Amino acid sequence: MTKITLHSIDKSYGEVQVVKNLNLEIFDNEFLVFLGPSGCGKTTTMRMIAGLEHPTQGTIAFDGKRINELGPQERDVAMVFQNYGLYPHMTVEQNIGYPLKLRKVPTAEYEERVLRAAKRVQMHDLLHRFPRELSGGQRQRVALARSIVRKPQVFLMDEPLSNLDAKLRVIARAQIKHLSEELQVTTIYVTHDQVEAMTLATRVAVMSEGVIRQIGTPEEIYNNPLDSFVASFIGSPAMNLFDVSTEASGLVILQNQNTNIMAPAQGDWTMGFRCEDVQLCDPNAASLKTEVFTFELLGDCTMATAMVDGKLLTVKAAKDCRMQSGDALHIKIDPQHVYWFDYQTGKRWLQI
């Protein structure tokens, strides 16, 4: 039940500034995902909330109370580390129970709570094993159990799924989502995988180079990116982004072809459109005529790519479509779903 406030947070290591003037309010009970590439400062920000790092400047507050000076022991947070941080010399049961042991919880209650936490992650029959005897997925579940065995103010998760194989990742993702809904605790989650962000978050904060570029619900981020970085980061495959120029009339030129799409104004733009907003069509209706570079069968759909102005353009097509490298590719870009970004700054151009 905790609202977390980050106010004007800076973090530098010597000369290098890793987090720049970060301001953020995290609401009670929400599932906030910090999303961004490596080095963007997301893990550092979370560690500052945990108390494992201290901000060079700025204030962190829980429910309005400044907690900068408190160590992690005193903040009542729980954390799942990327490499799980399990105690190798303790059994599963001892690992899960350690937070309780530290708080001198009486034995009966201790056993009951450990068992309950273990059951929640289906590890209750492996309580006597050691971490080295467990698989990656099992270790992750033990780390999860350890974090839920007490009721912390905040859950912190640092890329907990990144060491799991693809299939396990899907299962674990569902478990985490279910758990957080059941337990109703504010959760902060760090990842570089936008699929995790989209599926788990109530809100996503997209970060790059120490700054939050955009914060909003997954839907907002997906449909309404505020700059080209966010636009390119969200969505798989990535949004097609091309630097284009216009004719005098404002019609966009791409690969020396007139696409018949109207830019907001004359000049240079960065144009973005998602692969599902592009269609195969007849030559005369086409915005762009090019040729197939590669063609991929994905099962539920197919992807055709073309080399346009030195970059790859992806088109999503029906699952029964078949093409070959070298085939002619005629596509129509839906002008309603084109995103315009300023050529210099990358900021999204929005109609006033």
Next chain:
Amino acid sequence: MIKRIPVYVWLLTPALLFVAAMALFPLVYSLVLSFREWKLAQTDIPGQWVGFDNYWYLLSDDPELIESLWPTLIFVGFDVVLTLLVALCAALLLQKPSPISSFSRILLILPFVMSPALIGISFRFFLNPEFGVLQFLLSFLFPALEGRIWLADRWLSMTAVIASDIWHWAPYMTLVILGGLASIPKETQEAAQIDGATNWQVFKDITFPQLKPVLGIVLVLKTVFALKAFDTIFTISNGGPGTSTQTLAYFVYHTAFHYYDLGYAAAAAYLLTALLMVCSFFYLRLVFKK
């Protein structure tokens, strides 16, 4: 056919032959020697066969051997435990990266590369009753020590011998433990902090248990080196006063090269070797557990 003999044989042969020869030869020879009686001062030819007599006398009657057991115990016991404690504390102090700790780490190599003989000589110098700087400082701090001649006192000379060995080895051991500390995943300590553990609890419950393998190796290794220790004892006190700092290692030397009673010395040496082999068994088990 040469082709049939695997390459590794050619690679190994020179070194192995050498090590085997160098190690086995003395072992075997000493064993044989220990069953004979040979007083070099009297005769140049190996003496006659006396079977286990040497060992018998060694273990039952020889007052000097019995006298050397007690110093050996004291020396090895205190030396190993104190070295470990000092090294552990130093490692904990120096584990946080900082300019001071990097500087200190470089310093830590120096005592180890100094000749133990030189260290012994230096300690002798520092403890000289008239102009020894350490003697002066310590009498200043502990008036009870005023006027005592360190190297003429049983306990003080043992202290000096132990101290010089600690000075030689503890820095190296500190580096080893620092290596061990560095290999503990930081996340296990951070997770414990998040779980609510104080710094002391993190050390007790998380750091120390994971450090145990390294500490075990350091313990056994140091015990072996303490049992073998000779140079410092020779240079500080020559086993004295009397025989109060005469450990088993020194006893062997003394018997062989002062009394020239070679067969007997060989037997004593073998006794020491047996002790060391027991230790080395533990060492090898600890290191090669995987």
Next chain:
Amino acid sequence: MTGAVTSIPGYQPTLKSRLWSMTQQTLILLLISSIVLPILWMCITAFKWPRDVYSLNSAFWFEPTLTNMVTVFQHPWNLGSKIINSIAVASGAVALAIPMATLAAYAFSRYEFRFKKTIFLTVIASQFLPGAVVVLPYFLMFKELGLLDTRSALILINLSIVLPYAIWMIKGFIDAVPIEIEESALVDGAPRWRVLLEIVVPAAIPGIITAAIFSFTLTWNEFLFALILTKQDALTLPIGLIGFRTDRGDLWELMAAGGILITAPMFILSLMVHRQFIGSLTAGSVR
């Protein structure tokens, strides 16, 4: 741990944590001084006139002199010849040991063969033989062969001390060389000896150098064997130090000068490779 808490502006450290941090600083200072001060004191002593050495009044304010450094090279101390002996013995031992150890380490690291574990353990375990056990038979053998008091004898026996350490350390470094680069070379057509010489050795060179310096140090400081096996021709530096104990008393200022001569090269060598030294010492023992 929890990062540089105290560097945040506006952070108020508790009294307890300030006290604790001061205690830690003091202890570290104590540690450093306990290593540095004795060394410094010996250095100073080497440059003092005897009268300053034998009394504490002029401990710090004294007239420095280089005579001690000169005297030790003269008769009867002749440290010069002992330095030559030490260099010869240490270099000889290292020059022989390192190639042998590298070959053996490579075999242990890359090949599987019967009794490999046992042989390796035996090699390592030979470090645990007490000096006395080893020296006695060699004393007698060298006596028979007329090799007492020669440098060759010292080289041989030091070889036996040094080989186990060298094999152990170099094996560790060869283990760390990724086997893929050897396999690439083999696929490219290189015979095994070239793989070893041109691929593996260069890759493991830091470790080999470290092992060489470590072995050099062991031999340079070696005392017991030099004591027993030499009399006047092949005396090495550590024994030279003992020579300053005369019937009239110990000549400390000369011993200190000798001490500098024996230790300074080791300091320099070890500082040159201290990074690898630390790494390999710790890795070798922990593994």
